[in-house]
Structures are given as C-alpha cells and as structure tokens.
Amino acid sequence: KGAFFGALVGDALCLGSHYEYDAAKIFKACGNRPLDKFMSPGEMMGGHTHGIGWGERNYHPGKTAGGTTDYGDYNILVLEHLAAISDPPRALSVAAMIPHWMNRLENGWGSWICTMTQETYAQVKRGTPIEHLGGISNAMAIRHVAAHAYYETEEELVDAARKTMFTHKDIHALGGGEFFARVTHRVMNDATPLDAIKSVALLMGGFFEQKTAQAIAKCTEEADPSSALSKEPFSDDLALTSMARLWDIGRSEPIKVGKASPTEGTLPGAIYFIIKYANQEDGLKQALQANTMVGGDNASRSIAIGMVLGAYKGVHAIPSAWKETLDQWDYCENLLNQLPLLKHREKKGERGQVHLIVRPETT
DSSP states (O other): OHHHHHHHHHHHHHTTTTTOOOHHHHHHHTTSSOOOSOOOTTTTTTTOEEETTTEEEOSOTTOOTTOOOHHHHHHHHHHHHHHHTOSSOOOOOHHHHHHHHHHHHHTTOOSOOOHHHHHHHHHHHHTOOGGGOOBOOOBOOOOOGGGGGTOOSHHHHHHHHHHTTTTBOOHHHHHHHHHHHHHHHHHHTTOOHHHHHHHHHHHHOHHHHHHHHHHHHHHHHHHOTTSTGGGSTTHHHHHHHTTSOEEOOSSSSOEETTTSSBHHHHHHHHHHHHHHHTTSTTHHHHHHHHHHHHOSSHHHHHHHHHHHHHHHHOGGGSOHHHHHHOTTHHHHHHHHTTSHHHHHHHHHTSSSOOOOOOOOOOO
C-alpha cells in the first residue's frame, strides 16, 4: 500500500505543474515554498503549463486538484484489471487487459493521452497482432505498481512491468519499468533503496548501470557544501538538467531531456531523489515535493520515487492531508485489498505466509 499510494499521491502532487519546465515559475506559483497540497492543472500559472516541443496547454483538462495525471490513471487502470482477475490469480495477459484499456480511454479519460497510447489505440483498431503493438518511444512509463500486491516473485513483477508498457517497444523505456520493479521488490524484501538500486544496476548493466552511477555521483555532488551546485537556489533543477542532453528540435527552445520523459532523464532523476531523501525521517514527503518543484515530466519520476520510497517508509509515511484529499484513495484501497498478497495477508494476519507462483505467458 505504501508503494501504490506513494506513487499515486506523488503523481497527484505533479498535476498542477506537469510539463512546466520553468522551476522558478513553479516555485512562485506555489507561494515561494515547496508544494504541500494538490493543485489543478496550471493552477496559479494561468491554467496552462509549458510542454516544450508540444506547446503551452492544459494537458489534463478533465482533472482538478486531487486527481491524477495519465501516469496515475494508468496505474489505477492496471489495478482495476488485476482486481478483476484476482480469483484465481493468473499471469498478466496483454490481450485480456486491452478491452478494459479501450473502455477507459473511450469513456472520460480526462488526462493527456500520450503519443504512444494514441498510436497503440489505432493499431488495435486496425487489428494489429498483440505482439506487434506499441511505438518507438524512449519515455519511461511505470504502470505496474499494483502488481506488487499480486505477484510475489521478482521475475513475475518484471513480466508485469513490461506487459503494462505494451504501448512502448524501446528497450530503455521497457528497461526503466523493469529496473524500478526489481528495486521495489528488493526494498519490500528488506533491502535499503540504495543497496537495491546498486544491485539492480549491476544486474542489468550497460545503460542502467551507467545512469545509476551518474545519479549517485550527482547526488553526492549536490550534497557537498563545497560544490558550486550545492550553492544554487534551484540545485535539484540543475542537477536533473545536467544528467541528459539538450535536444534542439527547432522549436522555441531546446528540450531539457534531463527533466523530460525519455528514460535517459527520468531514470537517473528518480534515482537522484530516492537516494537524496531515503534516510530522511520525512523522506517520502520531501522527495515527492522536491521532484514536483523541478517540473518537466515530474509525474513520470514521481511514480518511481513514490513506489520505492513508499515501499521503504510504508503507507503511514504519507501525510494525512494528502490521503484525505486524493480523489480515489478509498476506491483504490478497496481494490488493493482484493489482490492476492494483501488479501491473504489480511486473512492470515501476518506477512510472508503465502507463496503464489504464476507462470508468465508470452503476451
């Protein structure tokens, strides 16, 4: 529950500033202090955010304060599907999930519909085979958080993480979901966030090991009082911007990929905030606030940050004011309680007594 609701409140906290790339503008809109309440899209910023490369608009026109972005919506969608197939437990099937996905998209979605979702929707309408669905986007989109209450083994969770990203084909995007699925599973099994991140980076190697090392080094630099970065008023903003390229696509200004949706920015950015705040007493709240204030695709990062630190700190680390004002807390909690691991845990009154092994299917 800590992982799921940590991700969801983190996402909801980003609704007001999602895709705004000007950290100073966000700071001013929040009253020159860290955001401590949910806001409507573009609230105190003219009702719009500046999605560089995609124009200035209200990206989530059907949402108000306490609602979620498309990242949160996807996690609720997957939760709904898992609850519907919870008795008996079974492997996640993309084919079985698509009818529910289509129905949700077609009936009052209310949030931004990303390019890959649009493309995949069109593919399904054309009859594209399941194994060929998705587009080439390197944007990380973690959607499987509820699966941590359904599947007990790490490989089952990796399977769920990848399948719920069926709209994407890019190896880095899919790998980003796998990375944080593994990290969260290890944290739930008593690893510290830093140890879990290091061990998963070593396991996955290559790009993921390099990005992890980059994030750890940047976090160390920002924490060093003698560094120039630590003295900057928007040090987190600069830290994330520096961890990926500036992408000039011929628009009004280059996209700061370190703060944008591609995994080359979202993965090290999420790691940076997890490591920076993991050992703080109020670390979950502080990490989610700090991530929100940076802007860009803060909602994508918030799912990873909230999932990992929520698993580490527990659901009681979430401020009561956020719990009380999140639109769908009770709705989601009722669904979570139907999932196998939470259902059996409540029935037995203890953890670790149920071992459900479900063989992954191909699709």
